[in-house]
Amino acid sequence: MTDSSGARPGLTLAAVALVQFMVSLDLSVVNVGLPQIAVGLGFSAVGLTWVIHAYALTFGGLLLLGGKAADRYGRRRILLLGLGLFGLASLVGGFAQEPGHLVAARAAQGIGAAALAPAALALLTATFPTGRARIRAFGVWSATNAAGGALGVLSGGLLTEYANWRWVMFVNVPMAACALALARRGVAGGRPTARGGRPDVLGAVLVTAGMTLLVFGVVRTDQYAWTSPVTLATLAVAAALLAAFICVELTTAREPLIRLGLFANRSVTGANVYTLLVGAAMTSCFYFASLYLQQVLGTGPARTGIMFLPFALAVVAGSVFAVTFGHRLVPCTLLVIGGLLAATGLAWFGLISPAGTFTTDVLGPSIVTGGGFGLCLGPVASLATAGVAPHETGTASGLLNSSRQIGAALGLAALGAAAHHRTGPAATPQTLNDGYALGLTLSAALLVCAVLVALAVLRRTSPPSRVERTDDRDLLPARG
CATH class of the missing domain: 1.20.1250.20 (MFS general substrate transporter like domains)
Known part of the structure; x- marks a missing residue:
């Protein structure tokens, strides 16, 4: 049709x-x-x-x-x-x-x-x-x-x-x-929906280059100390590029990537900081758990993929729970519960050992961590657009996705560097285990910080009204 x-x-x-x-x-x-x-x-x-x-x-x-x-x-x-x-x-x-x-x-x-x-x-x-x-x-x-x-x-x-x-x-x-x-074949050409100024390409290049240099400076601490001239110069240039991005967004004659006044909204700011920390912890968890299973326990890639299924299914289950029962709790409460649950699972993950097994060291933490992450994903998206003008909801949603990806890169850079320092030059199962355990424990600490952000920054709005709950049910996939 x-x-x-x-x-x-x-x-x-x-x-x-x-x-x-x-x-x-x-x-x-x-x-x-x-x-x-x-x-x-x-x-x-x-x-x-x-x-x-x-x-x-x-x-x-x-x-x-x-x-x-x-x-x-x-x-x-x-x-x-x-x-x-x-x-x-x-x-x-x-x-x-x-x-x-x-x-x-x-x-x-x-x-x-x-x-x-x-x-x-x-x-x-x-x-x-x-x-x-x-x-x-x-x-x-x-x-x-x-x-x-x-x-x-x-x-x-x-x-x-x-x-x-x-x-x-x-x-x-x-x-x-x-x-x-x-x-x-199926998508009509259509006319562009925006007729304003051209997109801010310079701002996009500056923020991407600044974040890349920031990650590069952190990652290269495996060869250069934090106080070395190379590291300090790299981080200084990264900071200068990010400062230039802010200046461009404030002064550009083109359409800025994001109106910085959006961050005056506590929900927008809190949701994006929370998402950045969750993205950092979630990506690091996948990274370290995969390496632990294969390089410490000697599990093959196919079995490792199967062993990740409980984690992924727990994320889906947590997301469904948040949609189905979320009307009984305010979004901020779900973020706190989900963050604490995921932090508990990652702290449990941090107890891995070279003599561990999937059943004793991975399965339980995977279910707890995945369920916690699932509880967070939907509510944080709703908070990220709370109180935002209709014409800026798309920008606010895009900003949230950007925060998740940038958090993934920054978190893995910092935690990967910390794990490498703990591992040291001798890559034995014991030293690798120690490094991965540290990375998982630090991931738990990031989620504790995310919970503190939710408590300190995000507003405790009331649960949706009866009418809103009826409307929310309309968003669920129809059965049949």
Whole structure:
């Protein structure tokens, strides 16, 4: 069926769902393959973290620019460009011969994802503006988002063990090609929705470069002390670039990436700081747990992927619980409960030992930590747009996603460096275990800080009224 604009809603939904599945899957699919990637390309212990950093930094740093570009130049056009770049970068990354090749490909993947993710969501909103069709469409979108994260760790393990680590990159190519074909046939061209000034490219470059240098300075403390001239100079340049970004946002004649006055809203500020800390802890947890299972316990990639399923399913269960019963508690309370639960699970994770097993050292902490993370995800998104003007809700949502990705990069850089210092030059199962245990314990500390932010910054708003609760139920996927 084709509507009056020439769009085919069914094909549009299929394309957007596949895009979201692919982006969500790519956030987790490489984790299980990291040890084999390190061996295959010769990554150092600290350098391996750049496989994660490169994607998270470009994705998070350019996400707001991607949303602005979609509004300014047309959502279909930006979606197609993003899909093409994402698929090409995945193909190039699969053929990487050196660490730098893969890192560059992952950075290009992040750029593609920053373009296609906001364009896809905006297309979904425009194609299904009201009614039962909208409810079903967003139910499909949410389901594919959760499925991508859950299946990413499983497929990453299976591909790494039974094919080759390169297939964790190649797997994106057919998905991007299918999404591209669906979008070309089903998504109408449409006119750009924004006619204002051109997007602030300079601001996007400054914030991405500043965050990248900041992460680089932290990561390189494996060779240069915190007080060394190299480290201090790198961090100083990073700070200067970030300060320049703020100046540009305040003075640019173009449309800024973000109106800095948004941060005067306590909900926006608190939700973004909370998300940054949760993103740091969650990414670090995946990273250290995967390495512990494979490098300390000697588990194969396929079994490691299967062992991550309880964690992923617990995240889904926690998210469903928050949606189903969240009307009885204010969002801030859910953030505190979820943060404390996840912190407890990570502290439990920190007790891992070289003689441990999946049942005694991983299963219980995975369920507790995953459930806690699941409780946090929905409420923090609602708080991030609380009290925001309707025309800025898209910007506020994009900012929250950027905070999650940037937090992932910064947290893994800092905790990865700390774990490397604890491990020392002798990489034995005992020293590796000690380093990973420290990283997991510090992740728990980050979540305690997130809980303190929720208590100190976020307002304790009252639970939704009876009418609001009825409306909220309309957002759940329809059954039948």
